[in-house]
Amino acid sequence: MRTSTVVSSNGYNILIDATPELRLQCIKNNIRRLDALLITHSHADHIFGLDDIRRFNIIQRMDIPIFSNSKMLQTIQKVFSYALDNEPYPAGFKPQFSLNTISDNLKIGDLSITPVEAMHRNEQVLGYRIGKLAYLTDVSKIPSDSMEKLKNLDVLVLGALRYTPHVKHFSVEQALSVVKQLKPQKTFFVHMCHDIEHETGNCRLPQGVKFAFDGLTIEI
Ligand SMILES: [Zn+2]
Ligand SMILES: [Zn+2]
The missing domain is CATH 3.60.15.10 (Ribonuclease Z/Hydroxyacylglutathione hydrolase-like)
Known part of the structure; x- marks a missing residue:
């Protein structure tokens, strides 16, 4: 889905x-x-x-x-x-x-939410940091001030469309370079297309990085 x-x-x-x-x-x-x-x-x-x-x-x-x-x-x-x-x-x-x-921090229940601006080619989109979790899907560039907001994460959820480059989305390689810079404890890639085979793809990812799947639940 x-x-x-x-x-x-x-x-x-x-x-x-x-x-x-x-x-x-x-x-x-x-x-x-x-x-x-x-x-x-x-x-x-x-x-x-x-x-x-x-x-x-x-x-x-x-x-x-x-x-x-x-x-x-x-x-x-x-x-x-x-x-x-x-x-x-x-x-x-x-x-x-x-x-x-x-525009700024938002509080819902005990959750504190920070919007994180990123680029989806020429369109400005939002990711969200909620405590030690950050969620950024359709993204092709994360500006440096947004990268600052993504430090010290337990879990990063990040869009990685496919292995080959795409103008509007991070490829797996580009997403991995973001992971390398941010060093979250765990990363889950989302918004993959049919080019990625889940099980064989997961075997090729470094430790701490996985392709997500429908119904995945993470406790933080
Ligand atoms: Zn999309
Ligand atoms: Zn989109």
Whole structure:
């Protein structure tokens, strides 16, 4: 399935990105509550699942706050205009969310979230640092001030598309050079394409680095 994750702490669940398979991912992984959504960027494979949060609106009886930068939020507003118009609908007929610009540190429950700016070729996207975890998916360059924010990590989740270069994504080699600089305790690569065979690929990675898989759970 496409790449997303849930970060849980003391009953709070934060979803990073809403893939087109969000509904299936939530069912499969028994996700029963969403307290906030962090969006890395507004490409289809990261936001097209937003309609599925309707079910959480009914269960939780609340709007779900979405956080991202203002450009991403504008795209969400366009794509999901039906959800944000003022037409009165019965509860659950459309997703209910609020759009919030994230610029600095954000606190949700006991989780402290720092946005980390990165480049997806010519587009500025966001990664997120949550305590000792950082999550950066579709990225082709991490500026030096963002690299500073990624020091002393227990777990780095980083996009690595394939072995051959790609203009918008880190290749495995480029992602490994970021790992070499940041030296996190553990790294999981995500957003791989079909060029990477999971088991043989994992054998070729250095110690502490693995390709992630659907349903992977990490405790920090
Ligand atoms: Zn993507
Ligand atoms: Zn993308």
